[in-house]
Amino acid sequence: MxxxxxxxxxxxxxxxxxxxxxxxxxxxxxxxxxxxxxxxxxxxxxxxxxxxxxxxxxxxxxxxxxxxxxxxxxxxxxxxxxxxxxxxxxxxxxxxxxxxxxxxxxxxxxxxxxxxxxxxxxxxxxxxxxxxxxxxxxxxxxxxxxxxxxxxxxxxxxxxxxxxxxxxxxxxxxxxxxxxxxxxxxxxxxxxxxxxxxxxxxxxxxxxxxxxxxxxxxxxxxxxxxxxxxxxxxxxxxxxxxxxxxxxxxxFVADFIGTSNFIEAKVIESSNGEYRLETAAGVLKVSSGASVPTGTKVVASIRPESMDLSTQPIASENVWQGRVVARAFLGDAVDHVVAVGETEVRVRTAASVSLEPGTEVYVHLKAESISLVPAD
Known part of the structure; x- marks a missing residue:
């Protein structure tokens, strides 16, 4: 048209x-x-x-x-x-x-x-x-x-x-x-x-x-x-x-549209759309349709609402242990900033979940919800 x-x-x-x-x-x-x-x-x-x-x-x-x-x-x-x-x-x-x-x-x-x-x-x-x-x-x-x-x-x-x-x-x-x-x-x-x-x-x-x-x-x-x-x-x-x-x-698109966590990473293994990434916070497994050769530096883009947060260990891949350093009540949700080593990630939970700073937590990053974008 x-x-x-x-x-x-x-x-x-x-x-x-x-x-x-x-x-x-x-x-x-x-x-x-x-x-x-x-x-x-x-x-x-x-x-x-x-x-x-x-x-x-x-x-x-x-x-x-x-x-x-x-x-x-x-x-x-x-x-x-x-x-x-x-x-x-x-x-x-x-x-x-x-x-x-x-x-x-x-x-x-x-x-x-x-x-x-x-x-x-x-x-x-x-x-x-x-x-x-x-x-x-x-x-x-x-x-x-x-x-x-x-x-x-x-x-x-x-x-x-x-x-x-x-x-x-x-x-x-x-x-x-x-x-x-x-x-x-x-x-x-x-x-x-x-x-x-x-x-x-x-x-x-x-x-x-x-x-x-x-x-x-x-x-x-x-x-x-x-x-x-x-x-x-x-x-x-x-x-x-x-x-x-x-x-x-x-x-740019990941940053401009909504809110995202950006984690610098390197592809250490790839097979049929399944990738293993090396990051400062630990290894990540990612499912992506992107074509990225092994050894490539990338950025993992992760939306705050696509992660799970728990005070109890989570039996799954892509689980990082960290500590809540800040939180913000948004009305229909709560944003938690979690420190995993030197890396900080923002995790959005339901309004009924509000964890005080200092709480030890586990963060589950879902493989299918992680986007790979080129490193600048």
Whole structure:
């Protein structure tokens, strides 16, 4: 449905003192390749400055990349480089819906008129009749649970209602592709959580292919069909939320998504996806689909919730003996920091398990829950 090929976008950088000539260029998008299927909620995830918003703006036509190709539904929106004539369809000719970080609603209009506006300004030969506009607007407002506010001034809605209104204005034109640029970031934590589920429900009911930009890992994991993790303008990994979380491809992805323990190790034995690692805290047995030769230095990435903690010996492989040095109550869980020799690991337990610092414990590291990532 959406295809992005070899997309590159640069901006002029700061000119060093005494530098003559044009300032050096900074790559905002560095050879990005993505494919999004129809009906997906596809998320671009990464820290500030990683290129995710520039990628979204390039799809929308608000930025002109240096080179590459963007195709939506078989229609080329942008193509430059490769010795071909440049194609760059204007933003208002792309027919895409967009919801911004700010609500950007018209304060002098009612809720109904805000949603109706994109239809009312369409060219006369494609503009729906007034009757059809009213029917479509009311249908969208009912879906968003805003129908009974149709005649209210938009500025008299709550923050969450205004965000839903902005979403309604984005979907009223029934776009092939809906672009969402951190639309929940201005809301408080409780409201963001409720609107995540609302947004996911609406996207599935309406079947609109959506590109969602966020730096919030929880938001990405809970909303997405697929996620592209970005860093320094490049895509680090693309996959389903569970795959990204449980099988990170590199240290950056493992560190950025959720919380992880990183243990430096060396592969001392490997056979059919079973590895034995030598670490400062002891030997680890790991089950992994990664292809890592014996003798390779790696980093074992272990999520805190994938380990078991006990005050009694555990009859299993991958059991380390240690001592609790700190703990933190998180509401639904307790994080324990356990010292195993010179190595410290973070273990997350149920809220009912809370062990005082100084307690001698046993940590069970599950072989199938350990990811191997390349050593930096």
């Amino acid at each position: 959406l295809e992005i090929a070899n997309l590159i976008k640069s901006f002029p950088g700061e000119k060093p003192k005494g530098h003559k000539g044009a300032p050096p260029k900074v790559l905002a998008i560095n050879d990005v390749n993505l494919q999004v299927e129809r009906g997906e909620m596809f998320t671009l995830l990464g820290p500030s400055g990683c290129g995710k918003t520039t990628t979204l703006r390039s799809i929308a036509g608000l930025e002109a990349p240096d080179s590459g190709k963007i195709t939506v539904g078989g229609r080329t929106f942008f193509h430059a480089g490769d010795g071909v004539p440049t194609v760059n369809v204007a933003a208002n000719q792309r027919g895409l819906g967009m919801v911004f970080q700010s609500y950007a609603i018209w304060p002098h209009m009612t809720v109904f008129d805000n949603v109706a506006f994109p239809l009312q300004v369409m060219p006369r030969n494609t503009r729906p009749s007034k009757k059809e506009i009213k029917a479509r607007v009311m249908r969208v407002l009912e879906t968003l649970e805003l129908a009974h506010y149709a005649d209210r001034q938009a500025t008299k809605l709550s923050g969450g209602q205004q965000q839903r209104l902005a979403l309604g204005r984005g979907i009223i034109i029934e776009p092939e592709l809906l672009l969402l640029d951190e639309p929940l970031s201005n809301l408080d934590a409780k409201l963001r959580e409720s609107l995540r589920f609302e947004l996911k429900r609406l996207q599935r009911e309406l079947g609109i292919t959506s590109i969602y930009v966020t730096h919030d890992q929880v938001e990405a994991l809970s909303l997405s069909s697929n996620i592209a993790v970005m860093k320094d303008g490049a895509v680090q990994q693309v996959g389903k939320p569970r795959d990204i979380y449980e099988r990170p491809r590199n240290h």
